[in-house]
Amino acid sequence: MVLASAVFLGVFEFYIFYLSAQEITFGSYFSSILQALVGQSSNKLIRINLATKSIILFENGELLKSSKIVAAGHPRATPTPTGNFKILLKDADHISGLSGLVMPWSLRFYNGYFLHGLPYTRSGKIIDTPYSNGCIRLPAGLDQEVFNWADIGTQVQVYNSRLVKTADDPTVYYLSDDGTKDGIPSPEVFESRGFKWKDIATIPLAELINFSLATSTNP
DSSP states (O other): OOOHHHHHHHHHHHHHHHHTTTTTTTTHHHHHHHHHHHHOOSEEEEEETTTEEEEEETTTTTEEEEOSBEEEEOOSSOOOEEEEEEEEEEEEEEEOOOOEEEEEEEEEEETTEEEEEEOOOOOOOOOOOOSSSSSSEETTTTHHHHHOOTTTTTTEEEOOOOOEEEETTTEEEEEEEEEEEEOOOHHHHHTTTOOGGGGGGEEEEEHHSSEEEOOOOOO
């Protein structure tokens, strides 16, 4: 009886602590608490680079799909969190607790932040602003595809850098919006362009290979 009471109080405190996070409703959050308690492993990985607006899906360590996101949070006003997360909740017709907008094919990956399709009003008007309140918006078609493919527990890694390298190669590349990469030939050239070493992100080799070599070497 004492143990059951302690577990209940722990879950209750966990819920109250996060109640103020954006986009969270009682029903969706209670569901996510249960899912978090049960837990679920996944061999799937979603990687998103905010700098290039790219999303890459991995399964069993293999690159499955590469595409573009539509929007993310404004870097200063409403930044999208970066780091390592996991899918905590799936909701095909989530209603935003902040705006009241419908967020189709929503996948919550951190507090009140979701991957989802283009939001729309109750009257059906699509919202296609260049920035979100911090969520990651996916284009029509891809939103449902990712929703159906992802599991509760699927890893989500979000980073924001145009400077990348792999773990086994010191060569640093600059990623462009057109899907190409430029190798930076030396530390001297790197520093002469005003780049900072702390901004380099280490990415999987399969992700780097997905970018073709640019014809120019002047990012």
